[in-house]
Amino acid sequence: MSQPTLVIGNINWFRYASPQTFYPLAGAMIPWFAWAAAVLCVAGLYVGFFVAPTDQQQGEAYRIIFIHVPAAWMSMFIYVVMAFWAGVGLTFNTRLSHMMATALAPTGALFTFVALWTGALWGKPTWGTWWVWDARLTSELILLFLYFGFTALQAAIDEPRRADRAGAVLALVGVVNIPIIYYSVKWWNTLHQGASVSLTSAPTMAATMLAGMLLMALAAWMYSIAAALHRVRSIILERERGTDWVAQDLEVRP
Amino acid sequence: MSIAPTTPSLRDTPPRAGGEFSVLRTVIQRDLLLALRRRSDLATVLLFFIIVVSLFPLGVGPEPNLLRAIAPGVIWVAALLSCMLALARLFAADFADGTLEQMLLSPAPLGVIVAGKAAAHWLTSGLPLVAIGPVLALQFDLHQSLLGVLALSLLIGTPVLSLIGAIGAALTLGLRGGGVLLALLVLPLYVPVLVIGAGALDAAAAGLNALPHLLLLAALLVLAAAFTPWAIAAALRISVE
Numbered sequence: 419m420s421q422p423t424l425v426i427g428n429i430n431w432f433r434y435a436s437p438q439t440f441y442p443l444a445g446a447m448i449p450w451f452a453w454a455a456a457v458l459c460v461a462g463l464y465v466g467f468f469v470a471p472t473d474q475q476q477g478e479a480y481r482i483i484f485i486h487v488p489a490a491w492m493s494m495f496i497y498v499v500m501a502f503w504a505g506v507g508l509t510f511n512t513r514l515s516h517m518m519a520t521a522l523a524p525t526g527a528l529f530t531f532v533a534l535w536t537g538a539l540w541g542k543p544t545w546g547t548w549w550v551w552d553a554r555l556t557s558e559l560i561l562l563f564l565y566f567g568f569t570a571l572q573a574a575i576d577e578p579r580r581a582d583r584a585g586a587v588l589a590l591v592g593v594v595n596i597p598i599i600y601y602s603v604k605w606w607n608t609l610h611q612g613a614s615v616s617l618t619s620a621p622t623m624a625a626t627m628l629a630g631m632l633l634m635a636l637a638a639w640m641y642s643i644a645a646a647l648h649r650v651r652s653i654i655l656e657r658e659r660g661t662d663w664v665a666q667d668l669e670v671r672p
Numbered sequence: 673m674s675i676a677p678t679t680p681s682l683r684d685t686p687p688r689a690g691g692e693f694s695v696l697r698t699v700i701q702r703d704l705l706l707a708l709r710r711r712s713d714l715a716t717v718l719l720f721f722i723i724v725v726s727l728f729p730l731g732v733g734p735e736p737n738l739l740r741a742i743a744p745g746v747i748w749v750a751a752l753l754s755c756m757l758a759l760a761r762l763f764a765a766d767f768a769d770g771t772l773e774q775m776l777l778s779p780a781p782l783g784v785i786v787a788g789k790a791a792a793h794w795l796t797s798g799l800p801l802v803a804i805g806p807v808l809a810l811q812f813d814l815h816q817s818l819l820g821v822l823a824l825s826l827l828i829g830t831p832v833l834s835l836i837g838a839i840g841a842a843l844t845l846g847l848r849g850g851g852v853l854l855a856l857l858v859l860p861l862y863v864p865v866l867v868i869g870a871g872a873l874d875a876a877a878a879g880l881n882a883l884p885h886l887l888l889l890a891a892l893l894v895l896a897a898a899f900t901p902w903a904i905a906a907a908l909r910i911s912v913e
Contacts, residue, residue, distance in 0.1 A: 508906075563860040570856050574847045583910040584843045588857060591839055591903055595861050598892070602864035605871075 435512050437654045438663050444647040451647065455640035462633030470626045479543040482536050483627075488635040490533040490554075492642055493561060494596075496526035500568075501593035504586035514650075516582035517657065519589060520572060521649035525642050527565035534558055553604035560599055564592045578657055695780040699788030700795070706765075707796040713761070717797045718804060721754040725808045736813050743812035744822070744873035745866075751801050751826060752862050755833040758797035759858065760851050762789060762841040763908070776912055783901035786908065790838045790900070791831075798830030814873075821876045821886075828889045829869040835900040836861050842907035864892060 434440045466484035473480040500522040507515035537555060538548045549555065568585055575581035658664045707714060728746045729739055766772040775785050805826050806819040814822070840858035844850040872885030 560860045567857045598864050602867045
């Protein structure tokens with residue numbers, strides 16, 4: 419019986435679907451992504467706080483977007499990635515995909531919380547209130563609940579296989595629901611300012627502001643990848659603790 | 673791969689024409705019969721609904737204008753909670769006595785069986801709310817012209833709650849702390865139904881046409897009826913295997 423293969427550039431990528439081969443690869447990749455995150459974050463914050471001009475209407479308070487907007491982007495994107503790995507795990511029955519979905523959830527929840535928190539900090543001086551029941555805020559809050567639900571469901575199930583697959587079904591149901599939730603709430607009430615950055619029209623912000631935001635967005639990407647890889651390594655060790663290779667690996671590096 | 677002729681399997685028998693509908697009818701009949709044998713369970717959900725709705729005037733005060741304004745939201749939120757409470761026993765009894773495993777093994781498509789169970793759940797926990805909702809609305813001094821819209825929105829919206837909730841019930845089957853966990857999983861997914869259902873009443877109260885809201889609610893029902901049985905069936909297989 420032949421193994422399934424996906425060969426690109428002389429590397430069989432399916433080889434890395436095995437936790438045993440992925441574990442050292444992830445370990446090798448983490449420093450690169452972590453350093454990239456640190457450098458990009460410093461550069462992005464420098465551009466955001468020292469280079470970008472003061473906003474004419476919002477004053478200095480607007481500078482929170484350099485954290486708020488990347489966090490909001492990541493919060494939604496990570497849920498989609500999580501649902502993607504959940505779907506891959508259900509379809510191909512690969513353990514590592516499920517572990518990746520589990521590893522992504524806390525990072526996604528973290529960014530959702532950061533987006534909500536910085537949004538409240540921005541809303542107080544700008545709108546004069548910590549919280550408004552606006553479509554984006556509300557759907558972001560519900561997104562946070564969806565992350566918590568995913569984590570809570572997996573935590574409540576002792577058997578890893580069932581936890582993986584039950585979480586995967588929930589993630590897929592959630593990802594189908596997110597647009598419906600977003601549009602239902604948007605239709606219900608909208609106060610949030612329209613998106614300033616879109617792919618189809620010219621941005622309505624200064625180039626340095628955009629640069630700072632994109633640098634921070636890249637930093638958030640790098641951080642998410644590094645954090646997810648770090649977490650997935652822990653999950654691999656926990657799940658595979660009975661195997662020989664883990665025992666050997668831990669003996670080499672106590 | 674073929675099965676030896678000496679071991680005939682139910683899977684080999686060709687499905688009769690309309691077999692799915694007879695399965696659906698059988699499952700609904702069975703669940704309704706079981707529900708009627710245990711009438712107190714039915715009454716509990718209804719009483720919960722009535723109590724929750726009655727608590728709000730005690731909490732916010734008897735000011736009629738305020739009550740009129742919050743009535744749609746209060747009744748809909750109470751309907752969400754009542755439907756959710758009744759979910760816990762959707763699969764639990766069948767799981768405990770082994771009936772659920774037989775359903776999973778049966779040659780009938782599991783999606784049809786779970787659709788039948790969700791339908792029975794709605795008939796026993798959603799439909800009573802449709803009947804009692806307008807009566808409770810009178811407590812809130814809701815205008816009489818709005819009662820029809822309320823009943824209609826509940827009639828279209830509560831089946832969606834049963835269908836979506838069944839996914840959560842299947843996922844949390846047999847877990848410790850299942851009830852609270854179920855709320856965490858299901859209530860965020862109920863948001864669109866709440867928003868659109870209560871929105872229909874708000875629109876009608878403002879003198880607008882409630883039809884767009886009701887049509888959107890009907891669209892949600894069609895979507896849920898088409899897709900949730902698959903998700904429920906997948907979740908059940910994961911939980912029972």
